[in-house]
Structure formats: structure tokens, C-alpha cells
Amino acid sequence: MSCDEAINAAFGEILPLFPNVYTGEELTYLVYNYYVIPEVYASSVSHASRYSIQLHLYLPHKENPNAIKLAIINACIGGGFTYPSMTNASDKDGQHYVFEFEYCNGGGVYAQT
Amino acid sequence: MPRLDLSGFEELAAAFDKISNVPEDVQMKALTEMEEVAAAEIRKSGEAYGVRDPESPVHVLDSIKVNKPKKTDSGGYADVTFSGSRTRSGKQVRQAEIAFINEYGKKNQQARPFVGEAMNKNAEAIAKAGAEVILDWTENNF
Numbered sequence: 001m002s003c004d005e006a007i008n009a010a011f012g013e014i015l016p017l018f019p020n021v022y023t024g025e026e027l028t029y030l031v032y033n034y035y036v037i038p039e040v041y042a043s044s045v046s047h048a049s050r051y052s053i054q055l056h057l058y059l060p061h062k063e064n065p066n067a068i069k070l071a072i073i074n075a076c077i078g079g080g081f082t083y084p085s086m087t088n089a090s091d092k093d094g095q096h097y098v099f100e101f102e103y104c105n106g107g108g109v110y111a112q113t
Numbered sequence: 114m115p116r117l118d119l120s121g122f123e124e125l126a127a128a129f130d131k132i133s134n135v136p137e138d139v140q141m142k143a144l145t146e147m148e149e150v151a152a153a154e155i156r157k158s159g160e161a162y163g164v165r166d167p168e169s170p171v172h173v174l175d176s177i178k179v180n181k182p183k184k185t186d187s188g189g190y191a192d193v194t195f196s197g198s199r200t201r202s203g204k205q206v207r208q209a210e211i212a213f214i215n216e217y218g219k220k221n222q223q224a225r226p227f228v229g230e231a232m233n234k235n236a237e238a239i240a241k242a243g244a245e246v247i248l249d250w251t252e253n254n255f
Contacts, residue, residue, distance in 0.1 A: 021223040033223065035230050052233055054217070054224055089217040098217045100229070 003051045003103050007032050010079030011055060014071045027094075028059040028068075039104075048106050053081070055099040056089075065095055076101050131251045137184060139250045143243035144182035144191040150242040151232065152177050152193050158231035164215050171199040173215070176208040 001009070004019070011017050016029045034053040038046030057072065059065055069086070076084050076099070084099040159165065159174045166172060173195060182191040195208040218224030232239070 021218070021221065023221050031218075033218075033226075035226070037234055052226075052229065054226060056218065056224065058220060087217060089213070089219070091219060093220045096217070096219060098224070 001105065003034060003036075003049075003053070003105065006079060006081070006103055006105075007053065007055075010075040010081065011072065014068065014075060015057075022058075028063065030072075031056040031058065034103075048104060051103040051105075053101055053103060055084070055101070057095075057097045057099070059095045061090075061094055063095070065097065069097065072099055131255055132247070134254075135247055135250055137189075139246060140189055141182045141184070143246040144189055145179065146246050147239050147243040148179045148182070148191045148193050150235065150239045152179050154231040154235040154238070155193065155228055158227040158234075159215075159225075162215070162225040162227045162230075164225055164227055169199065171197070171208075173208050173211045 008017065011030055011032070014030065016026050018029065018031050020031065020033050022029055022031050032053060032055045034051045037050040037052065038048075039050050040046065040048040055072065057065065057068060059068070073084060076082070080103065082102045084101040087098045087100070089096040089098050156174050156177055165174050176195045176197050178194050178196040180192045180194060182189050195212045198205050198207045199211075200206070212228065214222070215225045216228050217226075
């Protein structure tokens, strides 16, 4: 399964989910981005890819984020990702929590992305 | 009948002895070398992500500071920081805050995790820079 497929399968039912950036009208949503590190080299060819993922939860200040945070952590565990760390990046525009975790698949960077 | 052998414990113990004798100034030098590599890679990663704002005279990538390592009971540590601040729309903003917003993004602004990616992709090179200082000392002193 590609990284995007895995992310959509795990988190797509929690909230509206968008890659990279979202500029629409939703107030509570998820955004993800990742970079890829090639691993498991043989004859100078990568045979696995490690994805370092940021999943951003945005919601208004008035909302309680706890149930969504828990759903994200559970989806990480159930979706084959590493356990996430979380950074609170909230500002005057709203709550913003950044979950960081990893995903791995075989076949190398060019076969799976 | 299969036979299992274990050997090399004396060499292993001798290697630990060598490491335990590495003086403080060599440990601090190793940390500084690691910091230098980390700072250069963070700067390079920031350039690749387009973190540099060409209109700003005092830029976040030019504020990356390699600090003097500090000793602890178990060894030491060193911080690579974003120092100083700059004026933005008439308001004073810390460079560390600008780096944070780039790293994690904000509403309507995509994250550019230039620090995390630099550290993640170059962990081996950063460790190697410190290891070379330690190995150089052990080879010249034993």
C-alpha cells in the first residue's frame, strides 16, 4: 500500500483530510505532508522507503480536541504507523496540533510513491 | 555435536576503557563538530524548502547558531538554535518563532519541516563527525 493510500485509509474517516495545505471553508480538518527516506540498499538500489509524516489537526479554539486526538492516535496504531509524537502549534487563528510518525513500505521510493 | 564459541570480550572491554578515558575537551570538540554538520544541513534543507525570504535583510537561515557545548554528568550536549529577531510589519518577531512556523506550518500555510528532515536524513553523517574526533583521539593516545 502506498503511503497516501495508508494515510487516507487510516485517517480519512475521522475528519476531512487534505494533502499539503487546505484553503477551503472547513473549520475542523486534517492536513498531511511527508518526506521520504530511501532505505535497505542492495547494489545501490533502495528496496524500502521510510516516510516521515506530519498530520495536522486544525480546529477552532472553542472545540474540545481530546476525542479527535485519541482517534488519531488509535488510527496510527491500527494503520501500521509508528506511535505519534505531538506538538501544539496553536496560534490566534485556532488550535493546531501536529502529529509526527513514520510509515514504511517495500519496493523503494520510486515504486511506491 | 555443534560447538558455540564466544570471544572478543577483552577487546570489547579495552575499547570501553579507551572511550571512558576520552577527555572533556575532546568530547566537547566532538559535539561541536556534530553541531557544525547539523547546522550546515539544516541551512541546506531550508534553502531546498524555499524557507529563505529574499525580501528580508535578516533571514532565519542566517540566524542558525552553533552554541558552545555544555557538560553534563553523563557526557554533554549542544544546542543548534535560531538566534535574534527581526522586524515584520512593524513588529519584532523572534527567528526561532519563524523557524517553528516554517517547520509546522499554520492555517493556509504548508509546513516545511526543514529541521526535522535535515536531522533525520543526516543522522549518520552527524554522528560520524563526532565519532571521527573520538576515534582520532583514541588512535593517537593508545
